[in-house]
Amino acid sequence: MAATQSIVPHHVAIVMDGNGRWATKRFLPRIAGHKQGVDSLSRCVRACLERGIGVLTVFAFSSENWNRPSDEVSGLMELLALSLAKEVPSLNENGVQLHFVGDRERLSEKVRTGLAKAESDTSANSRLIFNVCFNYGGRWDIAQAAHKLASRGEAITELSLDRAMAMAHVPDPDLLIRTGGELRISNFLLWQAAYSELHFSDKLWPEFDEAALDEAIAVFRTRERRFGKTSAQVGGRGNNDNTDNVKAA
Incomplete structure (x- = not known):
């Protein structure tokens, strides 16, 4: 049963781990696992839309x-280009706004052009903001934000860094999920995940389905999000109130 909209996290972040292992277990090339992972991602986007995740x-x-x-x-680069051409019409139909987050300098001109076009083609949508972190690292994000501020001659503070981050267009994640059974976040959203609730799933990413997402949301519902305060201060409100996790305008 899908979780009701009133209790779902607003922002869900996922480390999609296990594509290669999924393929290896089936004596397939690793790229076959990544292709299956794209199908799993499409399924996840639909599930998020159905559950009211923002x-x-x-x-x-x-x-x-x-x-x-x-x-x-x-193979991953080629898969990205093919997936863009295939998925953008569906994203538009479902009101999904696409963002690619990461360092684009090392990517080919063809890939950079494709990313920019996909973002432009979906920019008017607002039902779900879908961030794809590609050639991304949490340390890179912090470093590029600091460099951006220094080049402008701006003071480096928590607030200014936050506003210079590559993910400044959305609130920080409420729930961070990692699939594949590993218990680490692997340089993902190091700044933004400061107060995220963490959930680790043993399912390999191609196996991660709607039921697995609902399980993660159900676990999230049991967490008391205190943001550095005491339980008494938050009044036992649990995770249903995410108003502390709002970036300054």
Whole structure:
């Protein structure tokens, strides 16, 4: 049963781990797992829309993933380009606004052009903000924000850094999910996840379905989000009140 809209987290972030292992278990090339992962991601986007989640952020390609075998990296780039052409019409139909978050300098001109076009084509949508972190790293994000402020001659404070982050267009994640059974966040949203609730799923990403998402949301509902305060101060309100997690305008 889908979780009701009144208790879902506004912003869900996901480390989509396990594509390669899913393929290896089936004696398939690793790229086959990534292709299956794209199908799982499409399913996840639909599930978020159905549950009234406002923001979905996924870790698609980390800055460290360049160290993987070259054929896997090139396959991922090609898969990204093909997926963009295929999915953008569906995203528009469902009111999904697409953002690519990460360092684009190392990407090919073809990929950069495709990313920009996909963002432009979906910019008027507002039902779900869908952030795809590609060639992204949490340390890179903090460093680029500091560099941006320094180049402007602005003071570096928590507030100014927050506003200079690559994810400044959305509130910080309420719930961060990692699939694949690993218990770490792997340089993902290091700044933004300061007060996120963490959920680790043993399911490999291609196996992560609506029931697994509902399980994560159900666990989220049991958490008391205190944001540094005591339980008495928050009045046992649990995680249903996310008003503390709002960025300054």
